[in-house]
Amino acid sequence: MLVDVLLPLNFDNAFTYSLNTKKNVKVGTYVLVPFKNKEIVGIIWETKPKIKKDIKLREIIKVFDIHEMSKSQLELIKKMSNYNLVNQGLVLNLFLYKQGFKSFDKGLKKISDFKIYEPTINTDEKLNSDQNKVFKEIKKNINFKKFNTSLIKGIPGSGKTHIYFEIIKSALKNNHQVLVLLPEKALSEQIAKRFKEFFNYQPAIWHSGIKDKEKKKIWKGVLENKIKLIIGARSSLFLPFRDLKLIIIDEEHDASYKQDEGLSFNARDMAILKASIEKFPIFLISATPTVETYYNAKQKKYFLYELNSRFNNSTLPEIKTVKLSKENITENHFISENIVEEISNFLKEKNQVLFFLNRRGFSSFIFCYKCMKRLECPNCSVGLVFHKHKNLASCHYCSYSTKLNRVCKNEKEKCEFKLYGVGVEKIFQEVKKKFPDYKADILSSDFTDFDKFSKQLEAIEDNKINIIVGTQIISKGFNFKNLNMIIVVNADTNFIGNDIRSTEKNFQLLCQLSGRAGRFNKKSKIFLQTFDEKNKIFESLKDLKTEEFYNNEIEFRKNSNFPPFYKFISIIVMGRNEYEVNKFALKIKSSIPKHDLINVYGPVAALISKIKSNFRSRILVKYNSQVTPQKVIKEAIQKFKIPSNLKLQIDVDPLNFS
Secondary structure (H helix, E strand, C coil): CEEEEECCCCCCCCEEEECCCCCCCCCCCEEEEEECCEEEEEEEEECCCCCCCCCCCCECCEECCCCCCCHHHHHHHHHHHHHHCCCHHHHHHHHCCHHHHHCHHHHHHHCCCCHHHCCCCCCCCCCCHHHHHHHHHHHHHCCCCCCCEEEEEECCCCCHHHHHHHHHHHHHHCCCEEEEECCCHHHHHHHHHHHHHHHCCCCEEECCCCCHHHHHHHHHHHHCCCCCEEEECHHHHHCCCCCEEEEEEECCCCHHHEECCCCCEEHHHHHHHHHHHHCCCEEEEECCCCHHHHHHHHCCCCEEEEECCCCCCCCCCEEEEEECCCCCCECCECCCHHHHHHHHHHHHCCCEEEEECCCCCCECEEEECCCCEECECCCCCCECEEECCCCEEECCCCCCEECCCCECCCCCCECCEEEECCCHHHHHHHHHHHCCCCCEEEECCCCCCHHHHHHHHHHHHCCCCCEEEECHHHHCCCCCCCEEEEEECCCCHHHCCCCCCHHHHHHHHHHHHHCCCCCCCCCCEEEEEECCCCCHHHHHHHCCCHHHHHHHHHHHHHHHCCCCCEEEEEEEEEECCHHHHHHHHHHHHHHCCCECCEEEEEEEEEEEEEECCEEEEEEEEEEECCCCCHHHHHHHHHCCCCCCCEEEEEEECCCCCC
16 A cells, blocks of 8 residues: 655655555554654655555555544645745644654553543633623624634733633533643743632643653643643644634734744644634634734624723723933933832832833943944844843854953954943842842843743742843733832833834733733832833823724824735845855745735845844745735745755744844
C-alpha cells in the first residue's frame, strides 16, 4: 500500500511511502517514517497517491495506535498555510508534540488517571444585574454546534471573566471541551487561581513554562477527550482536541497573540478560523478590543455584549495629566515633583503604587561627544541600551553585549559616554531614592524568568511589595487588591515611530493600566506624565469615552485606507549580501500579479535595515479587504528557488513595521 505523508518540515508537499499492512489506515493517522538519516513523525495526508507503483519507496517504520488527526484539523493546516503564505509542513509542526511521540511506548501509554482535571460544576450564578443582563442575551444566541463570534467588551473591573466562566460552565455541562487562550503564560497562573475558586479544581495549563511530564499527561488527556478544560498560551490552540466546542480569547487585543519569529501567525485569527471550520462559538474578551474587532462587532459581523460599570460598584480611578517641563523634571529625575507628596500619602495608607514605563534597561541612548557617535550594535542597525544591573550595553534584537569601553576617534583614548533616555531601571533607582522607607520591586523581562515572576506576583498580591516599577508585562489583566495609584512616567512614549497602530496601542495600554487600580472599592488615581496634555486620547481616557475613541480611529483608518478597510502583507528578504538581497526582492515584486485592488510598494530597506548581520529589504502588499491575494502571491513566490544565502520572512496582517 502506498500513502503520502506530510512531514513537519519546510515543504508544501507530502512524500510518498510504502506501508506494509492490511489494515485500512485513515488520512490523519500518525506515523513514524525515515527521512534522509532521521526518523520523523508525520501524518498520512493521502491514501491514494498519484505515483507509479514500480518505483522503489522507503517503508513507514511505525503506525501510532492513537486517534488520528481529525478532518477539521487537516483543513485548518491547509487554510493556515494558504492564509499565512507558509508551507504546510511548517504548520503541521505546530500540531505535533514531539516529546509525547518520543516516549510513546514508555511513559505515554501508562498515563491513564486524569481525575485531577475534572472540574466541579457549580450551579450557582453569582452575577450582578449588569452581568446577568448580558449573560441572558448570550444564552439566547449561543449554540455549541454553530459557529459565531462574539465580543464581550467591558470597562476594566466590570466582571468580564465571571461572565465567561458561566459560558464555560454551560459547555462543560454538555460534556464539551473548552479552550481559554491567554496572551501571557504568567497571566495563566493568576487566572488559574480564579478558576480554582470558581470550579473547585486546578485546571490544566499549557504553555512553554510547564514541565514536560505534566505536558505529556495533558496532551494525552486532551487526545482521549478526558480533559475538558485547558488554559493556555497560543500553542494550546494546536492540541489534539476531540470535542472542542468553545474557545474564549481573553485580552483579545494583546499583541502577544501574534507570533513573529519563524512561522508568523495571529493565534486569535487562527482560533476564529478553527471555530468556523469546526462549527462552534468563539468569544473575544477585552476592555479595549482591536479596532478591527470593534468594527466587526459594530457591523454586526460579531455579536456585541457590553458592560459599562464595575462589578462591585467601585469607582473608576481619577485620571490626571501632569505636564512635564524643565521645572518639574531634570536629566536624572523623571518623577514630577508635583506629585511626590501625593504618592507619599497613598503609601502611608498602605496602598500600593505602580510606576509604569514601557522601556527596558537604564538608558536607551549612549553617546560620545568627542567622536560624536552613538554606541550601536555591530550586527543590527540599532543603538545599544545600557543595563545598569549587568553594567553592559545590549542589543534588544540580537545577543550582542559590550562594556562601555569603545576606542574614540584618535584611537588613543576611550569614548566618554553620556547616558540619555530613560529606562525602567533608571526609574527604579529614582524610586528607591525618593521613597527609601518602602519595599520596591522591578518587573521587567530583563530581571525575571517565569518562576521568579510567579513569586513576584504572589508577593504583590500579599501586599509585601509597596512600590512596583514595571514595563508592559504588568498591564495584562492582573488583579491586585491594594494597587490604587499608577504613575505613567512618560505617556507619550508609544506615539513615537511609524506604526499605523500607535494611537490604538497607546490607548489600549493606558486604558488597561487604569483598570489595574482601585478594583476593590478604594479611591484610586492615575497620573499621566506628558509633554502634550492636550492629546485627545487623554481626554477619552479620563471619562472612559471608548466609543468616541473608536469612532475617531475608524474614521481615520477609512480615510487612510488602513485596516480594517485595507490589509497588509509584509515580505522581507534577508541576507548577508545587500546587493543580492535587493536583487531578489525586485524579482519577488515583479512576480506579484497586478490588480486594481492590490498595491505593491518597495522594495525598500526595512525600518531596521539590518538585524543579526542580515540586511533586510521590504515589500509591502496593500489590498482591499474584499479580495484575498494570498493564493496568487504564494504561487508566485513558489516559482522562485530561494537562494541558500537568502531568507524570506512573510507576515500577513503585520502588527509592526520594523
